Amino acid sequence: MKDVAFGQYYPADSFVHRLDPRLKILFLIAYIVAIFVASNFYGLALCAAVLILAVALSRLPVGKVFRAVRGALILVIFTAVINLLFHSGKTVYWSCGILCISKEGILFSAYLVIRLVLLVICSSLLTYTTTPVALTDGIESLLTPLKWIRFPVHALALIMSIALRMIPTLMEETERIKNAQKARGANFESGNPLRRVKAFIPILVPLLLSAFRRADELGDAMEARCYGGKKRVKYKKLRFSWRDLLAAILAAALIAGVVLLRVYLGEIV
16 A cells, blocks of 8 residues: 555655646646557657656656556556467467467567556656645646536535545555554465455455545534635636746657657557
C-alpha cells in the first residue's frame, strides 16, 4: 500500500508546481494521447524525454517517481508476460502449442511495458505536483460549459477531490489494521492464494466501517459549516501565466513530433 503514489501530494516550489491546474490536466490528456499515438520506439523515446524534463522541473525525488512504478509492478509484469507468450511473429525462438516467444513478441512486450510505465509516472506526476484543492478547482473550471445543461459540475469536482484526499488516509488505515491483525496472530503471507484472500477479510470489514464513519463525519462537518449554498465564490482565482504558455507549446510540439514519427517511420512491427 505504501507504493501507491496516486493521490499523494509532494510540496515543493518548482516550475511544475506553479503551473495552472487546468493546464496540467490538459497537458496530461495531451501526453496520454501522444503515448497512444506513438507507434514505434522513437515516439516513445520522445514521450520519455518530455516526461524526464517534467520530472526534473518538478524537483521530485527519484525515489518517489519510481515508487509509482513499483506500485503497478504486478500489472507491468503481467502485461509483459502475456504479450511475450501470446504474440505471434515470423522469427520464432521457442514455441509450445499456443505459446511462443518470437522477436516480434519481445519487441511488442517491451513497447507495451514502456508505454504502461510512462502512463503510470505521468498520472502520478499530476497528483504529486497539484494539491487536491487546486485539482478540484481545475476540473470544475474545465467542466464549466456543462453548467449550461444544468450538470452538477461543482458536485462532481468535490467528489473527485474527496476521493483523492481519501486515498492516502485509507492506505494508512489499511496499514494500521493490518499491523493490529498481525499482532493478534493473523498470517497474510503463507498458504495458498485462496487462503491468503480469506485472510484479508478481517482487514476489509473494519476498513469499510472506518471509511463509512469518516464519510459520515465529513458530511456532518460540511453541514455544520453550512456547505452547499448555490452561489459560491473562490478564494483563489485561477490565472494563466507565461509558464502555462510554455507548457502548452511543449504539449503541442510533443503531439506534432509523435504524429510525424508515426507517419514517416511506421509501426513497431
